[in-house]
Amino acid sequence: MLRVTGTRLMVTRLSTVASVARTLQWQRVSVNVWTTRSECCVTRQWTRCYATAIRQQRRGSCGSRRPDLGLRSRWRSALAVGTAFGIFAYFALRRSHRAAESPDGATAGSRRDDLPDIRRKDIERHKDASTGVWMTYRDGVYDVTDFVAEHPGNKKILLAAGGAVDGFWDFYAIHHTPHVYRQLEELRIGNLHPEDAAQTPASNGSSSKAFSHEPRRAPVLQVHSARPFNAEPPSELLVDDFITPTTLFFVRNHLPVPAMVDSVTVDGVGVHRPVNMSVSEMKTRFEVITVTTAMQCAGNRRREMDDFRSVKGLQWGSAAIGNAEWTGVRLSDVLAYAGVREGDIEHVIFQGGDSDAEGTPYEASIPAAIALDPHRDVLLAFEMNGEPLAEDHGAPCRVIVPGFIGARQVKWLRRITASRAVSESHWQRADYKIVPDSFNWAHDDISEVMPIYEYPVQSAICEPANGSSLDADEDTVVVRGYSWSGGGRGILGVDVSVDEGVTWRAARLTQTPQGVGRQWAWTLFDVEAAIPSDRRGGRLDVMCRAVDTAHNSQPGDIAAIWNQRGLLHNACHRVTVHVPESH
Structure with a gap:
């Protein structure tokens, strides 16, 4: 939620009310709001209003008195006005965020009269550390040499070296935030020459195709990135239930939601019986159990850390966590069925069905000692809170590793590989690692840094x-x-x-x-x-x-x-x- 005061705080609260109104309509439920407890919603704080509405929808009551139909009518009118104003405020704020300002007041990537024009042929000469890494975004030219050296995704960034980053950002729309725009403008060195800008090809629409399987989401979620989708619920709603409702569970997608494929393959070192099975086959072949576990994003509460001192990553609040009942089969049973023994391997790699612009799938691994231990309750899960997995949460099958950060709990599971080494993926080798200030990104090897597995208290x-x-x-x-x-x-x-x-x-x-x-x-x-x-x-x-x-x-x-x-x-x-x- 935006941390604003005065008039802007009221706009934010009205926008939140509008989101809840859309959520309740989306869930096809009605909420009775009456008596003095609900009247305080209208006359006191809007933030309490949306929390009360959601709670009443879940609990089925909001007081001992019968509904006052006149008050309900007035409430609907007030909510309609609040919704309309909230929608207006939402788009006004959204426009102001997307048009992030550079130091001189220009929007990110727009032409700046205080900077020189640079020809594309000169930009193309700057592709590595020896020449400096330059790239363009819209009409802006940027020297990202030092930034690339410090970024865990530097190999991905270098794909745009000497060229335009626009197409990559269409795919990784997570970058379209005021926070990223401000960082980008700090690296600005010039404008793309007008003649070259006129010849820049338009997007081919590939990113739209990649995101064609995105599901419908609850509007109450506070969105940090639309593509890939990343969002969390209002924190006030998070602790109303010990089990977090699926619609209020935070969503962390690294890549587009893929088409659903009901097939999981097990292969690799020590696999004497290769496995390829569907969810229905898992249910008939192995014991089905349910485990209640919390899941927390490693970036939860990052926004507070960024307020203290700038950091890189999505600006999560304190609600990138949830507690759910996960139903599935033990990974240890599946690996034992395939013939895998702990002494043969050191790690188990999980590959998801989601992939990036180059076709590289999301992948992560966990130590074999965890994967093969039945007491660690690692699951191949196909249900969440008693229902089949939702698309955003990995349907039809995902990995659940209780006690681990969310990044290791791969969604849309396609392949399980028994291995003697950790996954070679960017997300395992370069991301989700903590390095000291003394770490030299140009010379030190990030792959040698210990990956994060468990979350501290x-x-x-x-x-x-x-x-x-x-x-x-x-x-x-x-x-x-x-x-x-x-x-x-x-x-x-x-x-x-x-x-x-x-x-x-x-x-x-x-x-x-x-x-x-x-x-x-x-x-x-x-x-x-x-x-x-x-x-x-x-x-x-x-x-x-x-x-x-x-x-x-x-x-x-x-x-x-x-x-x-x-x-x-x-x-x-x-x-x-x-x-x-x-x-």
Whole structure:
């Protein structure tokens, strides 16, 4: 959600209401909104309004009184106005974001009178580190030499060296964000000569074909990238249910959603019985089990780290995590059936059906010791929350590796390969790694850096929302959120502070026992704390911190864990809310 104040905050809230309205229509449900509890939605905070609407839709009630049809009619009118205004605000904000400004006020890639014109033949001479790496975007020319050296996807970037990056960005539309535009304009050295610009070929539409299998999504999701699609729910909705509804589960797509193919192949070292099977064959051949586990993107909460110091990557909030029931067959059973033994291999590689502009599929691997251990509950999953997998979540079959980051849990699974080495893919060898500031991208080998597998202990506040306001007649604040630790470690406790960490209060925990070393599900927490009297008419800084069963605790601040890619951000979470003067 955009962190804005005043009029812009109201625009954002109205836009969110409009999104919820579309979500409820999309789900073909009706919501009864009445009584004093719902009236406060209309007269108080819009942020509470959409949360209340979603909760009522799930729980089927919102009070003990019968519906007031007149109020319901007025509510529909108010919602219609809010929806119309919200849609207008959404597109206005979207236009302002897409037209990111460079230092002199020009939009990214547009001509700038303060810079020289450069001929394309001169740009084409700059293709590697020895000559410098230049490329164009729209009418702009950029020297990206130093940027390429530090980027984990440098091999992909070099495909556009000496030429135009436009076609690649049509495919990897994740780059069309204000954050990326600002970084790009900092590298600007000139304008593409007008004669060369006039001869630039138009897009061939290949990216549109690649994205032809995109499914319908819940409008309430906050989108960070449309192509590939990446989005998270409003954090306020995340902790209403221990099991995250599929429509509110964050979506992390590295590449376009592929056409559905119901076939998984098992091959590689030590495979004595090659396997090629469908989901229905899995169900009849192996034991079907259900595992409740949280899944968290390695970039969750990256936006906070970027606020501290600029990082590269999608600007995730704190809701790139969810907790679901996954049903499937054990990977260990499938590998045993194929004849694979732990002593023969070191890694198991998963290949997805999604592929990039060059046809390279998404791929990741996990250690064989994890894959072959039945107690680690690694699944080939075909159901999520009791229903067949949705397209965005890997239909018809995906890998679930409890306790691991989401990037290792490959969707749209096509191939499983037993191997003595890790996957050679960019996402395994170069991405999802933490390097120190001293790392020299030009000389050090990123492939030698340890890949991220497990997530450290984490907690975050979902209510109250950052930037929201409490009611003047409230003497206490209810704080709700989630906590989780990777590797099967459970949560011992969560503490909450409302006085900037001077004092802490233990929160009540909601969790399900799953056994030692197998605590895959998240823990929800809540606590009610008195509002300090000296905070009236000012702000309240709320913090949380968690400790897991290995007695790991969250670091106090971001500085200790900052890294260039903004990964594994688990410093104590903080939100600030406004406390009005009491009546």
